[in-house]
Amino acid sequence: MSSDNLFKFARIAGVASLMAAAGLLSSCQVKPLYAVSTGVTQKLSEVSFSDATSRVGQQxxxxxxxxxGRGAGETKTPKYTVDLGVSSGTGGVIYLPSSDTSGAGRTTVTASFTLKDASNGKVLKSGSRSVTSLVDFPSQEFAKQRAIRDSEDRAAREVAEMVAADIAAALSR
Structure with missing residues (x-):
């Protein structure tokens, strides 16, 4: 094979592989989860959540x-309901031998949820999500309690975002 023929073959193979890659990429259909065209935003605004039984659950x-609700508050006419159960706990992880106390810890917030159709009670999705937030324990008791509360609030926000994403995914189907 001459060098001209080899060059032509390499060029044709390169063009063919580019065309194949373009064809594969054109078949991908990725849509944003909260896109207006999917209707998820409207469906999410029609979800009602059960009452909380703790401060972290309320968060x-x-x-x-x-x-x-995209900041608009809770719906008055829900088409979907979510039974929500939240638990939390904080524990020390690094113990200081001189004082037998902990200098740092972790807060874990777990949210269990069941998404149901309000009209017939059919379960659309259920699951559980858990988030751990790290916390440093200051020597003052009030500062320690405030640090734990801030840690609970951080974990509560993160677990809520995960649960909301699960609910949005279920409603997009």
Whole structure:
């Protein structure tokens, strides 16, 4: 094979591989989860959340209402309901041998949810999400309690975002 023929073959192979790659990429159909054309935004605004039983649960519920309603508050006529259960706990992880206390810890917030159709009670999605937030324990007791509360609030916001994404994905189907 001469060098001219080899060059032609390489050029044709290169063009063919570019065409094949373009064909594969054109078949991809990725849509944003919250796109207006999917109707998820409207469906999310029609979700109602069960009452909370704890301060952290109320933080998760408030964040979910904010995300679902895009800041407009909770719907008065829900088409979907979410039964929400939230638990949280904080524990020390690095113990100081001199004082037998902990200098740092972690807060874990777990949210279990069940999304149902309000008209017939059919379960559309259920699941559980968990988030861990790290916290430093200052020596003052009030500062320590405030640090724990801030850690709970951070974890509550993050777990609410994960639950909202799960609900949006279920409603987009």
């Amino acid at each position: 998760v519920r408030n964040q979910l209402i904010f995300i679902a």
